[in-house]
Amino acid sequence: MVIATKNKSTEKYNTILEAAVKVFAANGFYQSTIAQIAREAGVADGTIYLYFKNKDDILFQFFNYKTKQVFQQFGEAVALADNPIDKLRNLVRSHLKAFQQDRCMAILYQTETHKYKRIADDRIKEMSKMYLDIISDIIEQGQQEGCIRKDLYLGLVKRFIVGSVDEVINTWLHADGQYELASMADPLVELLIRGIGSSAN
Amino acid sequence: MVIATKNKSTEKYNTILEAAVKVFAANGFYQSTIAQIAREAGVADGTIYLYFKNKDDILFQFFNYKTKQVFQQFGEAVALADNPIDKLRNLVRSHLKAFQQDRCMAILYQTETHKYKRIADDRIKEMSKMYLDIISDIIEQGQQEGCIRKDLYLGLVKRFIVGSVDEVINTWLHADGQYELASMADPLVELLIRGIGSSAN
């Protein structure tokens, strides 16, 4: 009983895209060559151009489909919780989980994003906005419900959250993923909410 | 008694290094060419090789001297305060101020750091460690003095602080520096200490 056999074309497209992500993650985009990607994917150099317009396009497709899809999952994870604090926890948790599961994607997203505005600016901005919008909604709901401080500059709070999460991921990446990234979700959210100060402050 | 007369050599070295930082910041390291740097510095291509071993070395020197020096200033700023919370405030303030004053350095440091482990890994790790050590000291002192929560996982707290600051800088960079970066220091530190949760939590 065949439900969904991906056709050959899609298979090769994915093979190449994943090979590319692996190579990009290892060497950086500009240091990666088409020949390396082809070798990693087990195809000829020219084959890559049957599935991608050019080298830039490979990175673009990565941001357009692969990463985008992951970021959309974050929204779904959030929807599963009712109260803002659980939503935030779900967001951070699914973010860390997803990046832990696909280390190459994590590297590419963390280290290559800022540099490739030229290539995938719109996609990255779109994702970034989607992420920030989710956070905004959470904050606002939290403020209405009283579980989040009302005297906050929203723009700053968003950076505060995004930055903490990003840095936790970066640290994990630099440590070669030797610990459970996802396990950092709960302590991190707790920190975000309560801060580092003792109640004496 | 030595009067610090910089000799001609040092001047040209600095001219080139600053030109390179400008060019790297504008185009990224790998997209920048020696010819561009030479033009920006007003010297011949070959001259660059009298002061730097190769292209990589320029970036290495940037991290080795220029950035390192700035990061050392952070330590000095911290030393001026007595209590941990003021120390943290001074750290964040001097960090934001320094990066606001030298935008190119900020760009290079924020966007190129992760990618150049190959080139300047030791320097970057050294700086990073220095920065994290400062924070560690602050946290520990704060915990002893009671102004910082004692139930914190130190490794996480450090990322939490570093990440927030970085992201605030990134956001400022992406906004083309249209506002006072330094003005974000106090609200950010306040957030770090108190968190986003209302005391009701």
Add this chain to the structure above:
Amino acid sequence: MVIATKNKSTEKYNTILEAAVKVFAANGFYQSTIAQIAREAGVADGTIYLYFKNKDDILFQFFNYKTKQVFQQFGEAVALADNPIDKLRNLVRSHLKAFQQDRCMAILYQTETHKYKRIADDRIKEMSKMYLDIISDIIEQGQQEGCIRKDLYLGLVKRFIVGSVDEVINTWLHADGQYELASMADPLVELLIRGIGSSAN
């Protein structure tokens, strides 16, 4: 009694050849790709290799059959006239008419001929010789009959005629065929015969 039913194979052969001529005329031989020809012909790239040995062979076949056939018609047109001057007029007329009717062939023949000695040298020389022989016969007959000057260097006269006709065609091609090419036949022949000098010379 054979009724000329072209079989399927011949049809496809012609479809491809005509598509190729169209593409070659538009882009030049070396700038045309097999993929373009295949698209224009409505077949797969690989199909072309069932009918032609390789890309060169397509051009070769063009000169071998298509153009050759047209050039043979010139001989027939000449045979319809008795006196040399009418023969010349018929030759030029049928030449201009044929090229006007098949613009792509005209382009290919005029602009690509000289460059493809490598590919179809023998065919082109053969056609060229055939054409020049027709002219030679006309001239010689005209000299015997007294309507053509006897003091002429035959080799030069042939170039003189061929060159004039070619250039008239080229001019028409460059003007995007906005006028009747065939209408130039009579004035041109008149020029060839009488020259540009007044009888006073």
Add this chain to the structure above:
Amino acid sequence: MVIATKNKSTEKYNTILEAAVKVFAANGFYQSTIAQIAREAGVADGTIYLYFKNKDDILFQFFNYKTKQVFQQFGEAVALADNPIDKLRNLVRSHLKAFQQDRCMAILYQTETHKYKRIADDRIKEMSKMYLDIISDIIEQGQQEGCIRKDLYLGLVKRFIVGSVDEVINTWLHADGQYELASMADPLVELLIRGIGSSAN
């Protein structure tokens, strides 16, 4: 006493341009590679790009400077004669002489001109126009002075002359230059003026 020592740059520019013309003449523009030109010129591949923007530019420069210059000489040759028929003779003579002296230029101009409108359209049109204008002037003067027929369609006469000359050159080229091209000038002009018809016509 040094009057005009060409500097090194100009020398190498010319070396490369001449090597390129040689290679283009031998293989055609698109079949020639940068590597071939570099080898012929005795320089490295990259050196070519110090003097020319790209491969197209080499051909462009050829038409822009080298050929243009020769075509301007034609105008000067014409100016040396007073009566229209001598002017025409001088034009044809200097044309054939120049092309005989630089065979590669002749090949490139004759066989590559039509195909490279993309690359040097304006230059080629300019030269072509210059040439046709010279002829127009001659014809008109000749008609006023009575030595050229008044009942001529100027547009056709120009093609008639240009075409004859071109074809004479082509024939010489195809014969591998085994005879004196310039010696064809006088008989050709005589043909242009008197035509091939006997006065009996």
Add this chain to the structure above:
DNA sequence: AATGAATGAGCGTTCATTCAT
């Protein structure tokens, strides 16, 4: 017969680095 995905040799171009002046 017909397809079109796959191949990989080959090309134009760039640019870090060298070295004669």
Add this chain to the structure above:
DNA sequence: GATGAATGAACGCTCATTCAT
């Protein structure tokens, strides 16, 4: 020290041709 012309390795990309289906 300073120059910048010259180098040539390396890369992205194209496309004629093949071959499994």
